[in-house]
Amino acid sequence: MSQADDIRPDPDELLAAAISEARTGKLKIFLGAAPGVGKTYEMLVQARSRQAEGVDVVAGIIETHGRAETAAQIEHIPILPRRTIQYRGRGLEEFDLDAALARRPALLLVDELAHTNAPGSRHAKRWEDVAELLAAGLTIWATLNVQHLESLNDDVARITGVRPSETLPDRVLDLADEMEIIDLSPADLRQRLKDGKIYRADNASRALEGFFKEQNLAALREIALRRAAAHVDTHVRAWMRRSGVRGPFPASEYVLALIGLDDSAESVVRQAKRMADALHSRWAALHIERPADPEAAARTARHALALAAQLGADTEVRAIDGTNLVAALLDAARARNASHLVIGRGAAPAWRRLTGRRLAGQLLQRAPEFALHVVPAPNVTSRRRTPRQRAARPGWVPWVAVTAAVAIATCGGVAMGRMLPVEASNMIYLAIVVFAAVFWGTYPALYAAVTGLFAWDFFFVPPIYAITIESPQDLVTGLVFAAVAVLTGGLAGRTRAEASAARTRVESLRRIGAFSRRLGTPTTEPDLLSEIAHQGADLAVRAVVLTTQANELSLQAAQPAQAELDEGAWAAARWAAEHGEQTGQGTSTLPSANWRFFPLHTVREKLGVLGVQPDAELDEPRLQALEALSDQAAVALERVRLATESARAAAMQDTQVLRTALLASLSHDLRTPLTGIQGAAGTLRTAWDKISPATRTDLLESIELDVGRMARFLHNIADLTRLETGEIRPRIAPVLVAEIAEAAITRLPDPLHVATDIGAPLAVRADAALLEQSLFNVLDNAVKYAPGGSIVHVRAAAHRGEVAISVTDEGVGIPPDDLGHVFDSFFRVHRGDRTAAGTGLGLAIARGLVEAMGGRIEAQSPSPQAHRHGFPGTVITIHMPQSVGIPEV
């Protein structure tokens, strides 16, 4: 690597700098070690001096906690009215985010960054409100106590014995452009407390003995100072990297948090985060998923992974089917080139402790290249931990059934007068164990083994009716029975669990496959949206699909059709659509909504959201299926839209071609008569006296003729438009071809040049008026192109249930390449610029009319009847269904 490469600025850092520089809103955090150090007071004092400089300062939300000094400072600062949220009959006052966004002060003060918003607010946490305000470009000052930082949660709990319930992710500190630490020595703080400046006297004395113990405060103060220093350090390092300064960066350390299934998982994550911070290294959290993992434990692991992601870690979940956990762990660690592994001490099963098969031990043995950190099990009961849910066990049925089976076997054995040998009765109980293992898993099997063993010993083994065994032979039999029963039960249980895990996986694969198949079928957007809603409702009772159009979200499909969203659900839906995150029930954004929303986003655009309202809380497989559904739905929707778009583009292009042809035609077909009219009128006006009366009359007639030509052109355009919009509805009846031909010919300017050859009274099924118009257009065209004096022939003949009406001219014919186009709108066979006067519409209209009546029209050139040395000529033939009935004349 060259010297130049070495000092090249790190692109990631540049990007981060660009993002934070592009963000116009700045965040300043007033960080305190404990409540009462005077963060809010200090913030207000500084804000007032800004106000004095003329800055538009608004207090978004300030908690004075009844402290007089603080209340005095806020008097002169405008305060944003709070929003009242009704929750369980109480009105909770909260910071009004939308009012702040609307008011847009130059400087907004927000107290207590770690505050948890009332249910029904847009965000679960106040810091999320602040993040949104920052993104909107507002400058914010906020206060925060260091104990609320997520990664310090365990430390604070250990130091003070109180686990802070309100936490916020450490990366919020990274958002801060400026941080000011509000420092007060522990002694001074306790003095303030004693003076009643922080809490009322009765609370204060309790606090002095609890949280505000001197050593607690000293520890918290140290943590706060270290945190602030780390923040400065981060900024300095970022600056060094941005500027390409070659600094003494730590070697590439990498911390990997191994998430187990026990309660220490979250502690492991926090420890790993602290280590990564201290080492200035990257870090990740890894969880190895095994089919036999109990659901409750798996949920704990997922929470820990979510926390890790929140703290800025890469997260990875690997699924393995076997039992070799250690190999899988080391594999992942080596793949990430990790240097430090963090694991929990955890609660290993007793038998593992006995065999020394603890994970930590195995890792120590097999992975000498890693530094191994074992985190102690948490010793403070978490206030916010959800009560641990017991793993789903079979209900009472297996236990009763096993008990009954053992009882029946025992009674049967006793009734038969103990005819069976002792060993044989033992086998019956073993059979019960195996049955229980196969049908109900490990625990009922073990229960069957224990009850069976006792029953066998009590009723069959001498001495009978006593739980003692005399003969060594029976003792061996009993022990073997116990061993076989335990092994069988365990094995059968695991097999069952694996089979069920495999079934779940196959099921989810099948579902995903089904999604892509079902969503691949619809070709129109409404069909697709209703299919998406259908699939969603299959998974969660009710489902809706909303799409974003012109920044407005609207309900497009619902299953069942009457499903509706209330105001809260709409807010959640909009949030999901805009930010591409899941919202509503079971998420951290607007969790009070009774719907859950999945964004339908692709790389290209935000298409909308899928909302579901499940009957019960969504379990993991259904959640995964819904996520897969929303992913596939987004892709399918994009595909359908692109297809529609390209079809529209093709149609537009056709329209464009037609429009160009129309303009060319207008230019030619209107210009010629207009020139005639203008010229004749001009001549009449300027030279009236100098021209003969006969000439005047001729000029006036010429004007009439040209006006007629223009009218006919416009009439043709109108006809064509009506044909294309389907306004013409033929009235089909039997009509005589000879009559139609005669009517059409008499409309021609020079009927004498047309010869008819129509045999027997042929009749066709057609609309008389439309057929006459079609035939007239064909004749008009033929006469126009026929050389002067030549004859146009009209013939009709029946053939295979059709009547062919053909018009033959002796004109210049049509080149073979153009034959296919003569019926296109505005098509004109190219013969220099000027052709016989015509609009290029006549044949297109003829075809439209004939097809509207169920017939067809075709062109042939040269004409089969052409003279060998004359013009090639053209035949245009109209085919109409023959009518058997002859109309009454």
Added chain:
Amino acid sequence: MSTLVGARILVIDDEPQIHRFVRPALEAANYVVERADTGAEGLRLAASRAPDLVLLDLGLPDMDGHELLARVRGFSQVPVIVLSARDRESEKIAALDGGADDYVEKPFGVGELLARIRTALRHCRARDQVPEIVRFAGMEVDLALRQVRVAGVVVPLSRREWALLSLLAHNAGRVLTHRQLLTGVWGPAHVEDVQYLRVYIGQLRQKLGDAGRLLGTEPGVGYRMAEATEKPGANYVEPSSA
């Protein structure tokens, strides 16, 4: 062909409606009209009847208008006015560069047509005479003294400006294409440099003040100086300035 009156005009157009009003209009203005409905017939009449002017429709069914023009130019310098559509600029330019004297856009008024015919005939007649002063409303271009006077005051011009103005004044009332102007003023190497023209025409209009409006633009085609109010003959005597 010493008089404007009685000049013989050949009209070549395949559209009967055009002939129907052009003939009485021209006859009322005392011209003699010859009618041709096809290119071949037009070419024959141009040779046999020696017309004083030809009106040629560029869109003929049997022969390309440009080809016909080239063949007429092969034996005659008769002024040719082409009839063309507004949306066919390249066709007009090709015709003008190919030797046509002027063009009229369809649909056209009789008055306009007659004015163009008069201008073309006058130019033809004055072709061999070297005028000394071309007069316009409020401006005189003195070709002998090589100066231009606006309201009697001499306007100083650069060499190229004078060359451009004198070329336009010499052809007052006629359209000159970009190519003709560029070739005439800058030489054949610069026929594509239309931006020169725009710049110099702009400068000329500015220097001439009010008289600048006499320099008309024919969009996409070229420029046309207004009709001269008076065309000096060989024995034209300037009024005494005393």
